[in-house]
Amino acid sequence: MVSIEAMFGLEETKETNVRELPVNKIYPYPNQPFxxxxxxxxxxxxxxxxARGLDNPIVVRKINEHEYQIIAGHNRFNAVKxxxxxxxxxxxxxLTDEEAMIYLVQSxxxxxxxxxxxxxxxxxxxxxxxxxKQGQKGQAKYNSLEKISESEQIKPRTLSRYIACNNLIPEFLDLLDEKKxxxxxxxxxxxxxxEQQEKVANYLANSEHKLTLSEVKSIVENQDESLELEDLIGTEKKIPLSDDKIDKKINKILNQLTESVDYQIFLSQDSLNENKVTALLKVLIVEGIL
Known part of the structure; x- marks a missing residue:
């Protein structure tokens, strides 16, 4: 994992700026995520x-002539206060604004x-x-999601899911924390x-139903059709997809597959054709597997 100091080339000067500052001149980082x-x-x-003293100084940056902002050490700061x-x-x-945010998160x-x-x-x-924002300013260092994936040792697909979940309402973030x-x-x-998320959250709270991946996909796919959640949640009440929607899903999958060399090799080796693949895809979609 890449160290914070290495990220900004600060190893050589790690301790040169250590000093004591008045507590009343230091302020927390606004809207920090932790x-x-x-x-x-x-x-x-x-x-x-x-009992033992403060082992490590907190990390701050100067925000004006007399005031400083905490970048790392909010809990230590609150403890000494x-x-x-x-x-x-x-x-x-x-640190720039972008570097400060990266430093705070990484630390x-x-x-x-x-x-x-x-x-x-x-x-x-x-x-x-x-x-x-760093990339927009022409700073090439650590300007891609691949770098986050590398430094955090997290798969890019998992990372993209975390970032997508930033659009969740607080109720669903709580359910994520609770592993529900x-x-x-x-x-x-x-x-x-x-608004749609709130509607789903309220439904789940009142019904105590545990949402499945296939159910939420159905909700997303039908969000513009004014269907009741009761029609989309719960296997007993779940309505089947229309033939038009099934065809759209099949075409989308086939369009993706046709770009794959492995898929073409698979077809030739097993003497298959797209009609058979289409029939298989339809079964998988109707059964809720895809």
């Missing part, structure tokens, strides 16, 4: 700092354990947005408008 410690855990951290400290050791970094992902799924969703989305919906289901739900 939750602060609970009262109990924050008190434990404060007690530890009181609870202890009544007037000054705190800081490591001052010179938390590296140092924290038990990060919630909703925190990962917001963190990856913010970092991707920061990298996009999967990342795959969250990605599909994120294709709905906030």
């Amino acid at each position: 939750m602060n410690y609970s009262e109990e855990r924050l008190q434990e951290l404060a007690d530890d700092i009181k 609870r202890l009544g400290w007037n000054r705190i050791p800081v490591n001052i970094k010179e 938390n992902l590296l140092q924290r354990t038990n990060i919630k799924e909703s925190e990962k969703v917001k963190a990856y989305a913010l970092r991707a947005n920061a990298l996009k 919906i999967s990342l795959n289901i969250g990605e599909q739900l994120a294709k709905l408008s906030p």
Whole structure:
């Protein structure tokens, strides 16, 4: 995993900007994606700092002549404030807005354990947005999702699902944290408008139904047809796809397959033809497998 210091070429100057600053001149990063410690855990951290001192300075950047912004160390900062400290050791970094966001996200992902799924969703989305802005400004370093995938050791497809889930309403982010919906289901739900998501969330809350991937795909596919959720959720009440929708799905799959060399080889080796493939696809779609 790529270190934060290596990301910005700061290894050589890692400790040169360490100093003490007044606590009242330091401010938290606005709308940062990671939750602060609970009262109990924050008190434990404060007690530890009181007994052993602050092991590592917090990381800040200068935002004007006299004020600084926290980039890493929000919980340590809150703990020393609870202890009544007037000054705190800081490591001052010179970072652009985009670099500050990437640094904040990366430091938390590296140092924290038990990060919630909703925190990962917001963190990856913010970092991707920061990298996009870097690319627009001509900064080539770490300007692609592949770099996030590489540094976080996460598959690109999984990463894209996390980023897609940034469009989920809070109710579904909570369900993601509670493991009541999967990342795959969250990605599909994120294709709905906030109003449509609220409608689904209210239905699930009242019915205590556990949503399946095939059901949410059906909701997404039929979102413009004014169908009741009762018609789309639950196997007993679920309506079959129309022939037109089945044909559209088959054509979409075939269009993707025709671009595959492996598919062409598969057809020739097994003496198949597209009529047989089409018939198989129709069965899989009708049965809800595709």
